[in-house]
Amino acid sequence: MQMRFLVAASTIAIGSVSLAGTASAQSTGSVDVEEAIVVTGARGEAAVNGIKAPETTKAKAVLTQELVARQNPGKAIFDTINIIPGVNFTSTDPYGAGGGNLRIRGFDGARISATFDGVQVNDSGNYALYTNQQLDSELIEQVNVNFGATDVDSPTASAAGGTVNYRTRLPKEELGAAVNYSRGTFDYNRVFGVIDTGVFTPFGTRAFISASNTTYKQFRGPGELNKAQYNARIYQPLGGGSDFVSLAANYNVNRNNFYRRVGLNDMRTLLGTATIPAAAGITPAAPLDLGKLTDAQQDTVFNFNNDADCSLPSGTGGPGRQSDASSCSNFYNTAINPSNTGNIRFNSRVDLSDKLTATLDASYQYALANGGGTSVFAESDANRSVTGVYNRQGTRIGAGTALGVDINKDGDLNDLVRLYFPSNTNTHRLGATASLRYEMSPENTIRLAYTWDRAKHRQTGEASRLDPFGNPISVFGGRGDEASGVKDAAGNILQKRDRLSYAILHQVAGEYVGKYFDDALTVQLGVRAPFFRRNLTNNCYTIAGSSNDAYCTSESAAVVASKYPAYGAPYAARKVAYSAVLPSAGFVYKFADSMNVFGSFSQGFSAPRTDNLYGFDGVKIQPTTLVQPERTNSFDLGARYTSRVVQAQATGWYISYKNRIISSQVLLDDGSTLNLDRNVGRVRSYGFDGSVAIRPVDFFSIYAFGSYTNAELKDDVLSATGTVLSPTKGKFVAETPKWQVGGRVQVDYDPVSVGAQVKYVGDRFLTDINDVIAPSYTTVDLDARFNLGKVNDKGGIYFQLNVINLFDKFYIGNLSTQPAASNNPQVEIGSPRTVIGSVHFEF
Template sequence: MKFLVAASTIAIGSVAMAGAAHAQSTGSVDVEEAIVVTGARGEAAVNGFKSPETPKAKAVITQELVARQNPGKAIFDTINIVPGVNFTSTDPYGAAGGNLRIRGFDGARISATFDGVQVNDSGNYSLYTNQQLDSELIEQVNINFGATDVDSPTASAAGGTVNYRTRLPKEELGAALNYSHGTFNYNRVFGVIDTGVFTKFGTRAFFSASDTKYDQFRGPGGIHKQQYNVRVYQPIGENGDFVSLAGHYNENRNNFYRRVGLNDMRTLLGAATIPAAASITPASPLDLGKLTEAQQDTIFNFNNDATCTLPSTAGGPGRQSDTSSCASYYNTSINPSNTGNIRFNSRFTLSEKLIATLDASYQYVLANGGGTSVFAEADANKGVSGVYNRQGNRIGAGVASGVDINGDGDTADLVRLYFPSNTRTHRLGATFSLRYEMSPENTIRLAYTWDRAKHRQTGEASRLDAFGNPVNVFGGIDDADAVKDAAGNVIQKRDRLSYAILHQVAGEYIGKYFDDTLTIQAGVRAPFFRRNLTNNCWTIAGSSNDAYCTSQSAAAVEAQFPAYAAPYAARKVAYSAVLPNAGFVYKFAPQMSVFGNFSQGFSAPRTDNLYGFDGVKIQPTTLVKPERTNSFDLGARYTSRVVQAQASAWYIGYKNRIISSQVLLEDGSSLNLDRNVGRVRSYGFDASVAVRPVDMLSLYTFASYTNAKLKDDVVSPAGAVLSPTKGKFVAETPKWQVGGRAQFDLEPVSVGAQVKYVGDRFLTDINDVIAPSYTTVDLDARINLGKVNNKGGVYLQLNVINLFDKFYIGNLSTQAAASNNPQVEFGSPRTVIGSIHFEF
């Protein structure tokens, strides 16, 4: 049996090994290599699809398939062809983001890692799919359905994992360049240089850069993304030891697509088509699939404003009011982000049977979601219609009646300000890991993980120019761009500091029995997670995102707003769990096996949830408990160089599910915040078959069925039903998904096509609004033009997304009920991309 590498969790520079490289970390990769008894049998992908022989239900997609998609496509969109997975991309190119669902779990409940580095937000666990690694550098992506690896570095994975890994630098000097042009003025260029081995010690590296620009397919605005990557790899000796250092930087400047809510549809189409919310019930739901083509065009073309002018910038005597200007201007509906990470990994053989790894990472994030608010220059005008409803007396700050924000000599104006919610994150992680091979049949693995994220959330106001454009896309984060109150302090909507700290221990045993026909895997991970919370502003009941940030004295605020809770520092909340998992693989024929797995999952409450109260004055009756899952899989596989097939039945028991709802406080008032609503029971099956009957033809098909229902109503602490969710289907989750892919290869030409059907989805927890089913077809074709210097080569590639130009609803912004105005975004129309690729 091969020597196995030790565990790595928080950060790794992924190691490309000859065996089963399917997991998120070095340790998990190596454990899977131990499980696959005869690695060569199951390692051959069929046109980029693999069914790895592990106890967990998994799917793997390799660069072979990734490269057939349109260049730069989000990796989470690529896995949309895997059973159980539904990804709705915001646009055809992926740089605007999208929503992920696996077996009914949303992206915030799925652990996503990039070379072992956790990419879920440390505060709210959100998954920002547009900020991931350039597709050309991804060696493979693997998906755990409903279960985590034993060393998954997460406090949020109740519903499975998605792990993708960077390729190693090549051993020979070379370079590649790709240019793409497509519909909506899409232009993307990607380049990479591999140094080859450039020292006598075997050191090699690559450097890459990309730049992407295009217009939105709907409404004004555009997307601009640039990315830079580097990796240096140093092998040590002949037994697989190494050190690796990698860096990644990504910068996005995006305009949001305009969402269309039920209220907008009612205004646009009339009450006869979109009834009043009181008339929409679970017994008589609103089916958006019944809209006519003309009605679809009407809501599709409802967009943000392309231009605007702010009256306040003209100045002059009397009141200038911006309340009716620029509220829907496209260039304040933006999502700027700067993200980056540094990843270090090392492996050292301590003895013939003992291997250690030390891995570490640093991550940085600066981002916001745009937005504006109108402020009255005089606090006396704070109640005027259209003015920010939480202005209070923060402009005058208790030392003056107001501030002349636009500089026209009076304080009579109502001035629109850029008012985003900025987030800055500095995140450090490290893992030390040991793997010991007791005998060729018995292996143990131990790992310790530490992860510390400093999460700074502020909301500094800044000015807009005369045409509504932000002076700085990050608002007043730099003091020179900030708008200040009469006391000279920055006007803010929030000012808080959080630390998310994870300590985790994990252990695992792998045993092989009966001449390696039976493999047993058993492990446990124990996360100990803590949030340290500091709120420098006053907590407002019913608001976890906006607070009352003011220069006024505490006595003045108490007198004016007695319901607000005072600022606090270093409030601590802690969560822990012991999460066992166990599984088996039994090989009853050379190419056939059965597998089974049990795994527990855990998701701690999010940062924003915890700022909805202060723990003293504004206190819910019961604190939110972590979500817990019990996941079971039982299935069979057939793996060969011709066929990769897997089918599994699954069941997930889910308790303490957290949703946002209204609760009653001890003083009789109410507060909107996240709370536990009870149980979810889900079950289903996933199946996929990839086959290459002859060299020139490969076929792939999949199907998945999900039945996920809420078992309890949302009730108040007093027992009153707040939302009748019992028996309702989990929102945004399709019951059926079916699809496939066919590829024909006859050098120098190859053609591929893939199709996917997605069933109906509900927009609300009580199932009173339905997003209809849809089917999309994508096409790809490539012609090879020959090699350059007997390596690499040149090819032309054509991609067509949504070949038949079908109208469909993509992303859903779900709500409790129709009365809460759920919103939708639309899938992209037919999109054509042409690319030319040089490699030499």
């Protein structure tokens, strides 16, 4: 009887080959050179059923498709790496289409470079990581994590906290197909299908094409999540070695409603001041611990949701004033996140001689997305100061030519009309990384690499009509939709922003790998020099400190200057540049067949985000202090033990971090607030990551991991005059758990396989001054599989059951952090028990 083994991989696991032997790096060039880094000897033999320790100089974790497939189908790949020590991912919902937040060693997702087949997937403007737009899980060969370090050719402006890369599987060599259908709690329906052509030319060409469709309802509140994805890849080997060329494409469509976040102010209204004191009563010395909520209070918070229905008074029209100011502000169908994203990826490797190898990764990416939202406009500029009206309306409705516009077409200018007012972003991005590796001798290898990345980032905010029941006429507002767009008196569509950015990276890198003492010692030395440039054009007037809204108007420059003298004039081709030289070094020393020690040093860099540069114009409006790029020095020292029965790794680490950027909220004269970026100074982080996998017998495996993180802010946030704006000195980095512990157990006895994994996440702070605490939590997930046999001697049929949050624990998941409790930090509630059944056919 066949017995099979799977252990939840972590820092001890390395994936199967994708583009080259180890395939645990980002670009094709990094994969290629990693072959020279991996310690020789027992490599290839020391394994636990194909799961190996990644014998590289960096602290690294690799997970393979074998583990990915045991999670619920379609699950976000960033949720899967939650079982790696030092990583904490909080998913918005149990299925992943709602997104989530990633933290690695105290760094958030915007400070972690994420790549897909070597292609940068962080947003080019704000570096955000949209985890719900990633590749279907069935097509992911492996995912790897670099803790606090990058590969020498990482194509990134935001890798202060390390990297995550996942790679697409190769097309199969035989003709075949697979279909997976899943049905689960909250009306979850997902179907995935893929067809592999097998080798279809005399040259070994092979390809696959796939599609998936996912729909389900929110687990709390009204709303749905819909996702469709299409993928294709064609792969051409060159010769009989490792040379190849590959072309792949991905297109993803999401139409999601947001879950309602619960702010501290909401909780105070729901539960009373005896439970949630006024902000003045919440201090670092007497913090608010949300873990003390009773079961009944937790239920109250859980049931705080968006409104399921909406009726707009302006929709009826007629004489007098109809006001939408107090209507439909929390309607679920304007809290939406429509996105269309896609990419084309080219990868290649070619041996130019027996010593010289060239690689090239190139890509094109497309994105169109917004985050929904509404604002109320007064039809007459004279009513612009009425409570509830958009506080930056100004006199743009009349546009200097009229008193206003009859938006709802009822014959008067008396109404306050709610409009759909999203912030659209449309990105076209080109990138390429080329490298040459030269093997001077079997013991000495050098590589040179060049990276170019150019993102055209068009950001607009066109207003459009809502129907009488509050639904958007078009999910992308008035962008390209004359019928639904709302125009000012001059005939131009109302906008909140209108700007064009080019985010451009040129990077050169070099790397040396040497082996000494009969290959017992491997040394890696590298340096990368990124040069970033931001070309900024703002077609609207800059409002001091506002990086999102601007004053977009048809009024003349003279009129705006007389009415709003503090606003900065439109500008074109403003340039901001950053550069750095970032060295790295590492070693692996193998002192026994099953044991090695490793260590690494790496400098990281994160440039200020493009979006935030629009908070000033560099002419009339200057920042109080110019925000400096973030810099890190990351050190790792660890040991590994690998054998057929035990694989283990332990790592101690230290990160010195300066110029950390946070957003501080300030109050404007009109009563509104803005977020201003500031450098808070230094952060010192250190910790420990450990994991061990044991297979005492063939049918049983157990895996355990643990991590400790200490991340402390070393400075207060100061004003230009030295006044303390936020007392952050000595405080713990927000959203970062100090302790994480977990593991996985699996029993395999064909045809049945059962696994369970558990994770404990410690307390997290919601604020920079540590005056609000999100409590610790523990979740348990279960998976079971029953094999029904093979089809035509290949593939097979199996049924899989997944249960998420098995014991139905209430916990706080995503955190929307703020400087202090007075700034109303918000939370999202973790998903309850969720059951998914899947049937998989492969033939």
